[in-house]
Amino acid sequence: MRGAIIPITMVPGHSIIHKIAPLPKLLIAGGVLIISFATRNPAILGGMIVVGMLLVAISNIWKNFLKVIGVLFPILLTLIAIQSVAPAFPRPWTPIVPFGPFTIYQEGIYSGVTMVLRAVAMTIFALVAIMTTHPSDLFASLQKVGMPYVLNFILTMTLQLIPILQKEFATVLSAQKSRGLKGTGFGAVLPSMVPVFVGAIERVQQLSISLESRAFGSSGVKTSYRSVKMGAKDYILMLLGTAASCGVLYWIIVDKSLDWSRTLVFAPWLAILLVSVAGLGFLTFAVIALKYVLSA
Amino acid sequence: MTDPVIVCENLWHVYPGDILALQEANLTINAGEILGVIGQNGSGKTTLVKHFNGLLKPTRGKVLVKGVDTAGKRIQQLAKDVGYVFQNPNHQLFARTVEAELEFGPRNLGVPEKEVIERREKAIEFFNLQELRNHHPYRIGFPLRKLVGMASIYTMHPAVFILDEPTTGQDNVTTRTVYRLIHKLRDEGSTVVCVAHDMILLAEVVDRMIVLRDTRIIADATPREVFSNRELMQSTHLLPPQVTELSLRLKAEGKLPEIELSVNDMVAGIASHLAK
Numbered sequence: 001m002r003g004a005i006i007p008i009t010m011v012p013g014h015s016i017i018h019k020i021a022p023l024p025k026l027l028i029a030g031g032v033l034i035i036s037f038a039t040r041n042p043a044i045l046g047g048m049i050v051v052g053m054l055l056v057a058i059s060n061i062w063k064n065f066l067k068v069i070g071v072l073f074p075i076l077l078t079l080i081a082i083q084s085v086a087p088a089f090p091r092p093w094t095p096i097v098p099f100g101p102f103t104i105y106q107e108g109i110y111s112g113v114t115m116v117l118r119a120v121a122m123t124i125f126a127l128v129a130i131m132t133t134h135p136s137d138l139f140a141s142l143q144k145v146g147m148p149y150v151l152n153f154i155l156t157m158t159l160q161l162i163p164i165l166q167k168e169f170a171t172v173l174s175a176q177k178s179r180g181l182k183g184t185g186f187g188a189v190l191p192s193m194v195p196v197f198v199g200a201i202e203r204v205q206q207l208s209i210s211l212e213s214r215a216f217g218s219s220g221v222k223t224s225y226r227s228v229k230m231g232a233k234d235y236i237l238m239l240l241g242t243a244a245s246c247g248v249l250y251w252i253i254v255d256k257s258l259d260w261s262r263t264l265v266f267a268p269w270l271a272i273l274l275v276s277v278a279g280l281g282f283l284t285f286a287v288i289a290l291k292y293v294l295s296a
Numbered sequence: 297m298t299d300p301v302i303v304c305e306n307l308w309h310v311y312p313g314d315i316l317a318l319q320e321a322n323l324t325i326n327a328g329e330i331l332g333v334i335g336q337n338g339s340g341k342t343t344l345v346k347h348f349n350g351l352l353k354p355t356r357g358k359v360l361v362k363g364v365d366t367a368g369k370r371i372q373q374l375a376k377d378v379g380y381v382f383q384n385p386n387h388q389l390f391a392r393t394v395e396a397e398l399e400f401g402p403r404n405l406g407v408p409e410k411e412v413i414e415r416r417e418k419a420i421e422f423f424n425l426q427e428l429r430n431h432h433p434y435r436i437g438f439p440l441r442k443l444v445g446m447a448s449i450y451t452m453h454p455a456v457f458i459l460d461e462p463t464t465g466q467d468n469v470t471t472r473t474v475y476r477l478i479h480k481l482r483d484e485g486s487t488v489v490c491v492a493h494d495m496i497l498l499a500e501v502v503d504r505m506i507v508l509r510d511t512r513i514i515a516d517a518t519p520r521e522v523f524s525n526r527e528l529m530q531s532t533h534l535l536p537p538q539v540t541e542l543s544l545r546l547k548a549e550g551k552l553p554e555i556e557l558s559v560n561d562m563v564a565g566i567a568s569h570l571a572k
Contacts, residue, residue, distance in 0.1 A: 168387075174351050175387040177371035178380040179448065180404030191400070194390035198434055202386070 007064040009163050011131045017059035018132045021230045022141040024237040025129040031245030032125040036118040038249055040110075041258040045117035052124030061131045068127060069120075074285030076116045080278035083112030084271065089261075097268035104271045110261045113274070135160055140224040149222050157207075161200075169196050298326040301362055301456055301487050302348050302378075308356035309343050317343040319511050321357070325489065327455070330482055332498040332519065333491045335508030336533055341491045344508065345458050348489065349378035362455070376405055379454030383461040385445035389433040394425055394444050397433055401452040415451040422480065423447045423473060439470040446477060456487040463494045475501060496537045499523065499557040507532055524555050 012018075017025075032048055039045065056065050087093055087108030094106035130138075139156040143149060172195045181191060211217075252258060266274070307321040318340040325331055333341045346352040347359045350371045359366045361377055379401075382388050391397040398416045407415070420429055423443045428436055433444050442465065449457065462474045478501045481488050492498055498505060498519060505522045507515035509532050515522060522528065523536035524544060536544070539562050546552035552569060556562040 171382075172387045174371065175380075175382050176390075178349055178351065178375055178382075179388070179401040179452065180372050180375040191390045195386055195388070199386055 007067055007163065008127070008130060009064075009159070010134055011059075011061045011064050013060055013132065015059045015132070017055055017128065020132075020237060021228055021234040022129070022133045022138045023145065023228075023230065024234050024241060025133060026138075026141070027238050028241040028245075029122075029125040029129045031241055033122050035245060035248050035252070036122045039252045039258060040114045040118075041252070041260060042114055042117055042264070043260075044248065044252070044258070045114060045121050048121040049117065049124060052121060052128065055128045056124065059128060059132045061128070064131060065124075065127055069123070071285075071289075072123060073120070074282050076119050077278040077281045077285075079115045079119075080109065080112035081275055081282065083115065084109040084275045084278075087111050094262070096266055096271045099272060099275060104266075104268075104275055106266060107261060109266050109271055109274060110264060112278075130159065134226070136224075136226045137228050140226050140228045143222065143224060144228070153216075161203075165196065165200060168199055172196055172199075298328055300324045300360075301327045301329075302489075303360040304344075304347065304357065305360070306357035307344070307347060307354050307359060309340075309347070309352055310355045316511055321513050323506065323513065323516070325456075325487060327487055328482070328485050329504060330478060330488045330502045331490065332502035332505040333489060333508065334493070334495075334498065334505060334522075334532075334534060339508040339532075340511040341508055342460060343511075344513075345380075345460065345489055345491055348456065348458055349380045350374040351380065372404070375401075375452065375454070377454055378456045378458065379449035379452050380458045381446050381449050381460060381462065383464065385433075385438075385441045388445045388448060389441065392432055393430050394433055394436075394447075395420075395429045397444055397448050398451045401448055405452060412451075415453065419447040419451045422450070422477070439466045442466060443470055443473060446474070450477070454486075456489065457481055459488065459490045459492075461492055461494075462490065463492065463497050471497075495523075495535065495540075499537045499540060507534075519557055520555055523557070 032052075035048065036045065056062065084104045085099065085102035085108060087105050089105075089107040089111050093108065096104045096106050096109070098104075135156050138159075139152055142152045142155070169192060173192045175195075176191045302323070302325040304321050304323040307318060307323075308316075309318040310316050321340075321344060323344075333345060335341050343352060347354060347366065348361065350366045350369055350373075353367055361369075361374060366374060389397055391400060395416060398419050399412050402412045402415055420426055423446070425440070425444065425447065428440065428444075433441055436444070442462075446459070446462065459474075459478075462477075463471045466474065475497065478488055478490065482501075488502075490498065490502060502519055505515070505517060505519050506513050507522060507528060514532070515525070515528055517525075523540045526544075529536060535541070537557065539559050540555060540557055543552055543554070543556040543562055543565070547555055552565060554565055556565050
């Protein structure tokens with residue numbers, strides 16, 4: 001039951017990444033987010049992934065990180081399979097090779113690959129930031145930089161509720177299986193989804209009453225239980241992060257040769273291999289996930 | 297001699313993260329027995345009973361339900377024999393009406409439609425849910441919702457009933473229904489495993505109790521034996537029902553010959569003693 005939980009939460013540790021204040025980590029994750037959306041260059045996106053993986057290794061969050069990526073990556077693979085035959089790209093499309101009843105297009109496969117790289121790069125940095133930062137520190141830091149208290153609270157509370165809801169879903173699924181639930185199709189999922197949603201709504205209602213009764217809406221400056229201290233290294237990191245993000249962004253804007261969508265040509269065998277691996281990867285994941293959900 | 301319906305052989309359970317929750321549990325539950333499971337929070341009670349319907353699989357050792365090892369069985373397959381009433385009914389209920397909720401389990405088991413309706417009606421009558429039959433389960437109060445949760449398992453007619461904290465959060469009326477349910481299940485020959493902190497309930501309805509402490513079963517005896525064992529009760533931080541505590545003290549002072557478990561027994565015991 002517990003194995004089904006996707007652990008998007010802090011992994012306690014003493015690595016150098018854990019010791020960095022939340023703000024530099026958030027700033028760098030934000031920089032990666034902007035760069036990922038600004039470029040379609042696989043080399044830049046790939047480079048960010050390599051750096052991100054290095055951070056994962058340093059912070060030693062492999063176990064939880066791989067659990068999340070293990071679920072996300074196969075789903076992202078569908079982008080390559082779908083984009084290759086139906087590109088989200090202005091026509092004309094350059095056909096590479098027929099693939100059954102479909103045709104694989106150059107622009108499509110390029111678009112699919114870059115979308116996957118983009119999503120993976122953003123996710124890695126976001127996960128490093130979340131998994132090496134105590135939620136309360138995140139809350140305190142965001143408040144420090146002037147993020148509205150209510151918005152900040154919503155963000156932090158959402159992060160904390162994710163593992164609770166995941167656990168709740170596992171419990172509810174067990175309860176339904178105890179009643180002989182037949183595990184096929186949407187009809188099988190519905191009996192578990194209703195109690196989880198009802199529970200979530202009830203929890204939010206109770207939480208709102210509890211918050212109101214503890215003066216949540218009162219005006220004035222809020223204090224924080226945890227105080228986050230920013231050291232010189234944190235300011236230096238923020239400075240370097242900002243400079244690197246701005247530098248890469250400037251390079252992306254001025255250097256038109258970074259658009260490889262028509263120059264990076266996929267050989268027919270490579271295109272077929274990529275689309276097949278992506279499709280099979282997703283199908284394998286879907287079968288394993290279904291088997292896992294249905295098995296007691 | 298009655299047949300064993302559940303057998304645990306050297307059962308261990310370790311949760312992910314190397315959290316030891318149960319060790320060396322050896323237990324045989326016979327058909328028709330009413331068993332109480334007590335212990336402090338975190339002692340391993342729920343972990344133990346979750347093995348009985350396959351919600352948890354042993355890390356070491358084995359659990360046999362009607363002679364079949366649960367390791368190779370899915371929860372859905374075991375649901376026919378073992379019904380688990382969750383502590384929180386919100387984890388179980390999802391249908392639009394109480395009626396539909398009660399029909400869900402037997403339909404999953406492939407019970408013929410006519411019998412599903414019969415079972416539903418019997419459950420509605422027994423749990424006194426006539427006026428709520430068309431209500432949404434989430435629009436009725438928690439105590440009654442909990443009864444609907446029990447009724448939804450009752451309609452599946454399992455051989456073994458597991459009740460996890462059946463009286464927690466219940467008012468007096470619904471608590472009496474829980475008492476009636478356990479007595480009825482006893483009369484029908486069902487096996488009941490009741491995990492509870494409600495010692496008054498256990499003293500009144502169970503035949504046998506097992507006590508857990510720090511992930512081990514440390515006692516397996518009748519309620520009278522368990523409640524009169526001062527050392528055991530103190531070491532597990534458990535309190536007997538007040539009436540039992542009173543009779544224990546009176547017996548210690550030679551004022552009462554027997555330890556009594558319920559108010560009725562106590563009244564009868566005192567009356568008999570005074571008559572002498």
